[in-house]
Amino acid sequence: xxxxxxxIQRTPAHTRSQVxxxxxxxxxxQGYFNTSVHDIAHASKVSVGSIYHHFKDxxxxxxxxxxxxxxxxxxxxxxxxxxxxxxxxxCRAITxxxxxxxxxxPETMEFIIYAKHREFLPGEFPICSSKPFVMMREIVAExxxxxxxxxxxxxxxxxCLFGGxxxxxxxxxxxxxxxxxxxxxxxxxxxxxxxxxxx
Amino acid sequence: xxxxxxxIQRTPAHTRSQVxxxxxxxxxxQGYFNTSVHDIAHASKVSVGSIYHHFKDxxxxxxxxxxxxxxxxxxxxxxxxxxxxxxxxxCRAITxxxxxxxxxxPETMEFIIYAKHREFLPGEFPICSSKPFVMMREIVAExxxxxxxxxxxxxxxxxCLFGGxxxxxxxxxxxxxxxxxxxxxxxxxxxxxxxxxxx
DNA sequence: GTCTATACGACGATAGAC
DNA sequence: GTCTATCGTCGTATAGAC
Numbered sequence: 001x002x003x004x005x006x007x008i009q010r011t012p013a014h015t016r017s018q019v020x021x022x023x024x025x026x027x028x029x030q031g032y033f034n035t036s037v038h039d040i041a042h043a044s045k046v047s048v049g050s051i052y053h054h055f056k057d058x059x060x061x062x063x064x065x066x067x068x069x070x071x072x073x074x075x076x077x078x079x080x081x082x083x084x085x086x087x088x089x090x091c092r093a094i095t096x097x098x099x100x101x102x103x104x105x106p107e108t109m110e111f112i113i114y115a116k117h118r119e120f121l122p123g124e125f126p127i128c129s130s131k132p133f134v135m136m137r138e139i140v141a142e143x144x145x146x147x148x149x150x151x152x153x154x155x156x157x158x159x160c161l162f163g164g165x166x167x168x169x170x171x172x173x174x175x176x177x178x179x180x181x182x183x184x185x186x187x188x189x190x191x192x193x194x195x196x197x198x199x
Numbered sequence: 200x201x202x203x204x205x206x207i208q209r210t211p212a213h214t215r216s217q218v219x220x221x222x223x224x225x226x227x228x229q230g231y232f233n234t235s236v237h238d239i240a241h242a243s244k245v246s247v248g249s250i251y252h253h254f255k256d257x258x259x260x261x262x263x264x265x266x267x268x269x270x271x272x273x274x275x276x277x278x279x280x281x282x283x284x285x286x287x288x289x290c291r292a293i294t295x296x297x298x299x300x301x302x303x304x305p306e307t308m309e310f311i312i313y314a315k316h317r318e319f320l321p322g323e324f325p326i327c328s329s330k331p332f333v334m335m336r337e338i339v340a341e342x343x344x345x346x347x348x349x350x351x352x353x354x355x356x357x358x359c360l361f362g363g364x365x366x367x368x369x370x371x372x373x374x375x376x377x378x379x380x381x382x383x384x385x386x387x388x389x390x391x392x393x394x395x396x397x398x
Numbered sequence: 399g400t401c402t403a404t405a406c407g408a409c410g411a412t413a414g415a416c
Numbered sequence: 417g418t419c420t421a422t423c424g425t426c427g428t429a430t431a432g433a434c
Binding site: 116118155157160163164166175187 | 229230233313314317319325327351355356360361362364365366367378387390
């Protein structure tokens with residue numbers, strides 16, 4: 001996953017990362033159920049047998065992807081928590097992070113925020129119960145205690161603060177935006193913050 | 200068992216509506232690809248042959264559902280346009296409508312707002328390009344001309360105005376809200392409007 | 399660990415009787 | 417129009433050689 005573009009190797013680690021990379025592209029590009037293990041094998045230039053050696057089954061590939069991408073996102077939010085102190089600054093940084101991930105690795109964002117995980121990952125909790133989203137709500141809740149954000153239901157505040165950004169991101173992933181995504185950042189952030197900020 | 204079968208209506212219209220109703224439930228409950236035509240036949244108490252008499256194929260069922268539900272929503276928004284004049288009043292009414300549809304017929308809202316249509320309806324435009332969403336953006340744009348809403352990119356304004364509500368709705372559909380959905384209406388609307396309103 | 403070949407079940411769709 | 421029975425295909429997963 002991390003060392004995606006290297007010379008063609010046949011090491012186990014390389015096989016594994018190739019499979020994950022191409023599975024992510026196929027799952028987001030044409031959907032999990034429209035993607036066969038054979039498709040993944042072909043795109044990864046790896047045999048079906050190798051795939052089943054590294055992963056229990058097709059679902060296992062998706063689950064691994066889901067967990068690794070979420071873990072990565074948690075780390076990035078943790079960094080933001082370290083480098084920013086106010087709720088305003090932290091939420092702004094998270095918004096920038098979401099936009100950046102979307103532009104740099106749209107498949108990642110699509111798989112995290114836009115896929116219907118419950119349809120192919122039985123037992124998995126909804127994405128909004130996942131760690132990154134919980135962290136975002138905690139940041140908002142703390143912002144209420146410091147008086148930066150209106151005292152209200154934290155779920156509502158988080159939804160309204162980030163809801164606009166998420167709409168823009170899904171619009172970008174759907175290819176329906178007229179301008180490039182970053183051009184929407186300032187205005188979207190201003191609106192989102194205005195929705196919840198104490199004047 | 201056999202007696203029960205006598206009570207079942209066998210008119211074409213009844214067959215068609217039964218299939219659509221149960222297909223919607225199954226598609227939203229377990230996903231389009233996890234639902235077989237046999238499942239639909241069983242749930243609808245109709246034979247597979249009858250289903251294929253009324254619909255070209257499985258995709259045709261989903262496409263019919265999609266079109267009918269969107270048409271219904273367009274009519275409801277049209278009603279709102281008739282009965283309300285200001286952008287404030289119209290957007291508020293639309294927010295209430297979205298919440299009400301979600302509570303009364305969650306499958307409808309899930310199928311419209313939450314399904315990944317492009318994965319099973321090839322050629323279909325993304326939901327945010329659909330008529331209801333376009334109408335919402337037009338209402339917002341008019342609100343800018345009348346001075347009710349900040350002059351800004353209409354896409355951003357619409358995303359921020361309704362983004363919070365949509366997040367709450369998806370949270371409800373995912374079953375992760377602590378309170379019942381209507382209890383969030385006032386606060387969510389207030390936040391959304393504050394995000395874009397001219398003071 | 400990686401590969402090819404294959405078993406086997408599931409599902410979409412059709413045929414043809416009533 | 418509705419039904420049952422069946423066909424053909426596709427895709428997951430495994431077996432077993434290298």
